[in-house]
Amino acid sequence: METPFLKKLRHGAALTADDEATLVGGLRNVQSFAADRDIVRDGEQSDDVRLVLEGVACRYKLLPNGARSILAFLMPGDFCDLHVAILGRMDHAISALTACRIANIPRTTIEAWTEHHPRINRALWWATLVDEAILRAWLANVGARRGDERLAHLLCELRIRLETVGLAHGNSYHLPLTQQHLADTLGLSIVHVNRVLRQLREAGLVSFRSGRVTISNLDELTRLAGFDPGYLHLQGSVRTGGMIEGEQALLG
Amino acid sequence: METPFLKKLRHGAALTADDEATLVGGLRNVQSFAADRDIVRDGEQSDDVRLVLEGVACRYKLLPNGARSILAFLMPGDFCDLHVAILGRMDHAISALTACRIANIPRTTIEAWTEHHPRINRALWWATLVDEAILRAWLANVGARRGDERLAHLLCELRIRLETVGLAHGNSYHLPLTQQHLADTLGLSIVHVNRVLRQLREAGLVSFRSGRVTISNLDELTRLAGFDPGYLHLQGSVRTGGMIEGEQALLG
DNA sequence: CGAGAAGTTGACGAACCTCAAACGATGTGG
DNA sequence: CCACATCGTTTGAGGTTCGTCAACTTCTCG
Numbered sequence A, B: 001m002e003t004p005f006l007k008k009l010r011h012g013a014a015l016t017a018d019d020e021a022t023l024v025g026g027l028r029n030v031q032s033f034a035a036d037r038d039i040v041r042d043g044e045q046s047d048d049v050r051l052v053l054e055g056v057a058c059r060y061k062l063l064p065n066g067a068r069s070i071l072a073f074l075m076p077g078d079f080c081d082l083h084v085a086i087l088g089r090m091d092h093a094i095s096a097l098t099a100c101r102i103a104n105i106p107r108t109t110i111e112a113w114t115e116h117h118p119r120i121n122r123a124l125w126w127a128t129l130v131d132e133a134i135l136r137a138w139l140a141n142v143g144a145r146r147g148d149e150r151l152a153h154l155l156c157e158l159r160i161r162l163e164t165v166g167l168a169h170g171n172s173y174h175l176p177l178t179q180q181h182l183a184d185t186l187g188l189s190i191v192h193v194n195r196v197l198r199q200l201r202e203a204g205l206v207s208f209r210s211g212r213v214t215i216s217n218l219d220e221l222t223r224l225a226g227f228d229p230g231y232l233h234l235q236g237s238v239r240t241g242g243m244i245e246g247e248q249a250l251l252g
Numbered sequence C: 001c002g003a004g005a006a007g008t009t010g011a012c013g014a015a016c017c018t019c020a021a022a023c024g025a026t027g028t029g030g
Numbered sequence D: 001c002c003a004c005a006t007c008g009t010t011t012g013a014g015g016t017t018c019g020t021c022a023a024c025t026t027c028t029c030g
Helices: A004-009 A017-025 A107-116 A118-144 A147-164 A179-186 A190-202 A218-225 A237-251 B004-009 B017-025 B107-116 B118-144 B147-164 B179-186 B190-202 B218-225 B237-251
Strands: A030-033 A038-040 A048-054 A057-062 A068-074 A093-096 A100-106 A172-174 A206-209 A212-215 B030-033 B038-040 B048-054 B057-062 B068-074 B093-096 B100-106 B172-174 B206-209 B212-215
Touching: A004 A017, A004 A048, A004 A118, A017 A118, A048 A107, A057 A179, A057 B118, A068 A118, A068 A179, A068 B118, A100 A107, A107 A118, A118 A147, A118 B057, A118 B068, A118 B118, A147 A172, A147 A179, A147 A190, A147 A206, A147 A212, A147 A218, A179 A190, A190 A206, B004 B017, B004 B048, B004 B118, B017 B118, B048 B107, B057 B179, B068 B118, B068 B179, B100 B107, B107 B118, B118 B147, B147 B172, B147 B179, B147 B190, B147 B206, B147 B212, B147 B218, B179 B190, B190 B206
Parallel strands: none
Antiparallel strands: A030 A100, A038 A093, A048 A100, A057 A068, A057 A093, A172 A212, A206 A212, B030 B100, B038 B093, B048 B100, B057 B068, B057 B093, B172 B212, B206 B212
16 A cells, blocks of 8 residues: 555655554544644643544644744644653644544554554654654744745755655645745744745746645755755665664564 | 653653663763763764763754754753664754763663663653654744743743753753853844843843843743743653553553 | 635834944963 | 953844735635
């Protein structure tokens, strides 16, 4: 089976056919959410871990000052709340940006995976740590770049991430966000996002129309963004994984 | 033994005396670093995981535009690079802010811990996930608050984190940073940090002089920051931990 | 066709940055 | 002990980035 889920996790560990069957077998209890519905609420204590099968969702925080901050985009193959099993309580909410199909994986299944399937355990760690690496890249992005550079960086990142799960081809991809979503993500106002989009379009770098991103000059966009995809840890990680598994076998 | 390391990890799992002895036993190979020295370089591939025993360090990224973005403060008890064993390569660097004592833990030790000591495994997951939660809080902080609010939020967070490891008492703590460090952390210029510090001091909220933070009005500082410590996952997490361990015992 | 949502534009002001200079503390060599 | 250098802090002036407000246009969908 070629779900985005497997396509993604293969970057994190050298999964066997058995591993993949085990993973796919855990994807029951599929739920559908309409756009703009909360999938997980802030403060919630849940016994299931959720995974995006189709659609796009986001993590977000509502701050006391009324601002909404989008902390991550969750694409097909991304886990919503691997942490909730350990931390016990959500410190942010998750909302569907488009209609979503979400798999609910019981915590006990996750625990069985991590105890009895070392490559799956590794893939889950990898997914968690890549999420953290993306967070660091976003923090540097909003902390140290101008609005146009921030937007360019985000569009470069999403191109790669969507390509990884087979949802982008070449320099164009579907991105069902409003300018308000981009604003809440980049720490800008919606008006400024609109102006920056126009600036990038008129400079011939990228256009964003009716939910589709089309990059017309990837080199220049990458340069403007200062984008280096190393933090996504996509290439070479599987090789290292093999070495570590070898060592684990020696240990065990 | 009452190292900050144990004080911190006890919040993540109900460690037994045996667990604690195992953890302390892994802390060999202690290295010292002078202030301003890199502990781990960007792009490095390491076989050890490092832990701060004494001093303060930081994660940072240097962006192509020349800016330096500080992504985390590492206090005694914090891991520097638990992720490097899985991801294979650092996507940022770690530098000593003050003179530091750093423990080097071989990757094989970490792997033995996570395989054979479920409560330690849980504590390491907890530490990683709390780091991620702090990153989310920082991202929302720089993305959605003004300079004065950002600084107030950071000072509130550090007070709690330092108290957790026994390094803050009441409303004052030692914080060996320059205003340039604060600027790189908050996404502000050093000049603006200076002005905001003055504003907070003159408003009677907090002062920062020669490496010491003194909070004179914690309630008002908390209100200005919109600070809610829930994301640090400090209280109640151990109780939940006990429940989960119970279930794991049933499973095993 | 109408209503609501999203996008677009202009005018103005607030937050923040850069440049530059002065000030203060600390440490070092003479 | 003083002269001096260095590093961090402080303050002012002027400019850029970005936000707010408000109006208008375009799109979408029933």
